[in-house]
Amino acid sequence: MTTARGTVGLVPRRAKPRRVALGWAFVERQTNLWKRYWAWELVWLVYGVVNTLAITFIAKEAGRTGLADPAHVRDLTLFLLIGTLAWAYLSAILDDMSLVIMWERWEGTIEHTFMTPVSRVVHLLGMSVFAVLHATIRTALILACSLPFFRINLEHADWPTAALVVVVGSVSLVGLGICTAILPMLYPERGEQMSFMVQALVLLVSGVYYGIDILPGWLQAAAHLSPATYLLRGVRAAVIDGSSVAHQLRTLAILVVFGVVMVPASLALFAAAERWAKKTGRLKRLG
Amino acid sequence: MGSSLAAPDRGAVEQTVALDVRGVTKRFKRRAWRAPGRGRVPVRRQHTAVDDVSFRVGAGEIFGIIGSNGSGKSTLVRVLSTLLIPDAGEVLVFGRDALHEPLSVRPLLNRVSADPSFFRAMSPMENLLFFGRTYGLPGPEVRARSDRILRRLGLEPAKVDEPMLRMSRGQQQKVAIARAFLTSPRLMLLDEPTTGLDPRSRRDVQAFLTEVRERDDVAILLTTHDMEEAELLCDRIAFLAGGRIVAEGTPTELRRQVAARRGVAEVDMESVFMELTGREIEEDEESDDDG
Numbered sequence: 230m231t232t233a234r235g236t237v238g239l240v241p242r243r244a245k246p247r248r249v250a251l252g253w254a255f256v257e258r259q260t261n262l263w264k265r266y267w268a269w270e271l272v273w274l275v276y277g278v279v280n281t282l283a284i285t286f287i288a289k290e291a292g293r294t295g296l297a298d299p300a301h302v303r304d305l306t307l308f309l310l311i312g313t314l315a316w317a318y319l320s321a322i323l324d325d326m327s328l329v330i331m332w333e334r335w336e337g338t339i340e341h342t343f344m345t346p347v348s349r350v351v352h353l354l355g356m357s358v359f360a361v362l363h364a365t366i367r368t369a370l371i372l373a374c375s376l377p378f379f380r381i382n383l384e385h386a387d388w389p390t391a392a393l394v395v396v397v398g399s400v401s402l403v404g405l406g407i408c409t410a411i412l413p414m415l416y417p418e419r420g421e422q423m424s425f426m427v428q429a430l431v432l433l434v435s436g437v438y439y440g441i442d443i444l445p446g447w448l449q450a451a452a453h454l455s456p457a458t459y460l461l462r463g464v465r466a467a468v469i470d471g472s473s474v475a476h477q478l479r480t481l482a483i484l485v486v487f488g489v490v491m492v493p494a495s496l497a498l499f500a501a502a503e504r505w506a507k508k509t510g511r512l513k514r515l516g
Numbered sequence: 517m518g519s520s521l522a523a524p525d526r527g528a529v530e531q532t533v534a535l536d537v538r539g540v541t542k543r544f545k546r547r548a549w550r551a552p553g554r555g556r557v558p559v560r561r562q563h564t565a566v567d568d569v570s571f572r573v574g575a576g577e578i579f580g581i582i583g584s585n586g587s588g589k590s591t592l593v594r595v596l597s598t599l600l601i602p603d604a605g606e607v608l609v610f611g612r613d614a615l616h617e618p619l620s621v622r623p624l625l626n627r628v629s630a631d632p633s634f635f636r637a638m639s640p641m642e643n644l645l646f647f648g649r650t651y652g653l654p655g656p657e658v659r660a661r662s663d664r665i666l667r668r669l670g671l672e673p674a675k676v677d678e679p680m681l682r683m684s685r686g687q688q689q690k691v692a693i694a695r696a697f698l699t700s701p702r703l704m705l706l707d708e709p710t711t712g713l714d715p716r717s718r719r720d721v722q723a724f725l726t727e728v729r730e731r732d733d734v735a736i737l738l739t740t741h742d743m744e745e746a747e748l749l750c751d752r753i754a755f756l757a758g759g760r761i762v763a764e765g766t767p768t769e770l771r772r773q774v775a776a777r778r779g780v781a782e783v784d785m786e787s788v789f790m791e792l793t794g795r796e797i798e799e800d801e802e803s804d805d806d807g
Contacts, residue, residue, distance in 0.1 A: 254649035337633030345650035346622035
């Protein structure tokens with residue numbers, strides 16, 4: 230049977246492909262889509278820069294009007310700048326991950342992708358790698374465009390520690406992202422809006438633009454369940470106070486625990502949701 | 517309906533039977549509204565889309581499933597594609613259990629549906645690169661083989677780097693067929709692959725399928741409501757109505773079942789379908805695959 234194979238459409242069967250190569254297929258595909266939709270990316274970049282400036286200028290205004298002690302204006306500026314940048318990073322990851330299902334439903338490709346011989350773990354991890362790279366590039370561009378607007382002294386910042394916190398924290402953000410990707414699978418009509426709702430809740434409780442101490446007690450409890458709270462705490466401590474890795478071991482340990490729990494849990498939830506969608510016929514439904 | 521392919525033991529089946537479908541049933545629950553007296557009350561209704569379907573497809577055989585819209589064809593193809601979990605039954609692809617070991621079955625099969633779905637902003641080559649890589653094919657090999665298949669299907673080389681959204685439906689369907697055959701499937705599921713194509717594109721696709729089957733020994737399951745196409749391509753045909761297979765055999769065998777009453781020369785396949793299923797091919801049945 231194999232002697233004639235390969236004449237028109239078929240290729241000889243090969244050894245089992247490596248998982249990295251299979252996962253790379255998703256990174257490459259998303260990169261191609263990103264290039265084709267460059268105008269959207271430009272829109273999101275402009276929005277991110279404008280949002281960052283609009284919020285960070287509040288610190289300047291607070292210093293000018295005396296609402297904030299002039300000695301603390303630098304810290305307030307950095308506090309808000311880090312908050313907006315962290316939010317840009319986090320929402321880019323959550324957006325990209327929520328598109329795992331939504332985008333493929335729009336295009337109608339979801340069934341073709343789900344019948345490829347790629348395990349869902351490899352599929353989702355491939356999408357996660359792209360999401361983290363995409364979020365990093367977008368956030369770096371927003372930072373580069375925003376910095377010239379503020380005179381900030383960053384000589385105390387401990388950049389390696391800040392980077393380490395972001396890397397460790399990103400693992401748990403990926404777990405959160407996979408959870409949001411489940412919603413459009415379970416709820417074809419409302420899933421997209423529900424994933425926005427998850428983002429809004431994370432924004433509310435994680436201390437993006439204010440310390441979580443000002444929240445009511447029950448919201449403070451919710452804040453401790455959000456990995457973004459610890460990511461922001463760690464980055465701010467490293468950039469504003471120059472806090473080193475040695476001083477941030479607790480924050481890093483908490484983020485590691487979040488990652489170790491959230492990624493396997495989110496993958497298990499996704500598998501259960503996929504099975505349910507395949508039982509009820511919701512995989513291909515558009516709404 | 518009995519199959520003409522014998523299966524004395526599991527080992528032999530693995531070599532001769534590409535697809536073995538045993539008693540597959542798929543039901544969907546849906547919410548409906550009942551109006552008892554005052555006000556409407558939600559009730560759960562159950563619809564059986566595929567009802568105890570069994571058949572076999574041999575390696576290198578083209579097996580056609582003919583049914584009207586809503587007869588259960590697409591639901592059945594989704595079950596075979598590991599995209600729907602049936603309520604009952606078994607599906608074996610070259611002896612491997614598609615329901616419990618989907619990852620081991622997926623490299624063996626691929627599918628073309630009536631709707632050629634792609635990432636529309638990407639080019640055919642970018643789409644094919646993605647799908648080829650998910651089957652473990654390296655980029656240069658995907659490019660080389662895609663060029664060859666697309667040329668064979670009559671797609672202009674200049675089109676391969678243009679966004680899919682600038683292509684006609686017929687051109688997109690040719691790329692869909694290239695996507696499916698690129699991955700070296702041993703079992704191909706074709707769900708109305710020529711629906712909506714112009715006559716020339718349809719002929720291109722039909723010639724390609726015949727050529728691939730003859731040269732590469734691929735088993736093909738073809739669902740269609742085009743009787744002419746079914747007769748032209750299929751070795752055996754099953755009629756699906758109300759989710760059940762109501763007749764199965766070679767085109768000649770099916771004609772004979774009806775010809776006893778009217779004479780073979782007077783019987784075309786559409787009449788055979790109407791007589792054996794009690795329905796017209798264009799007649800819509802209840803939607804078969806909503807959830």
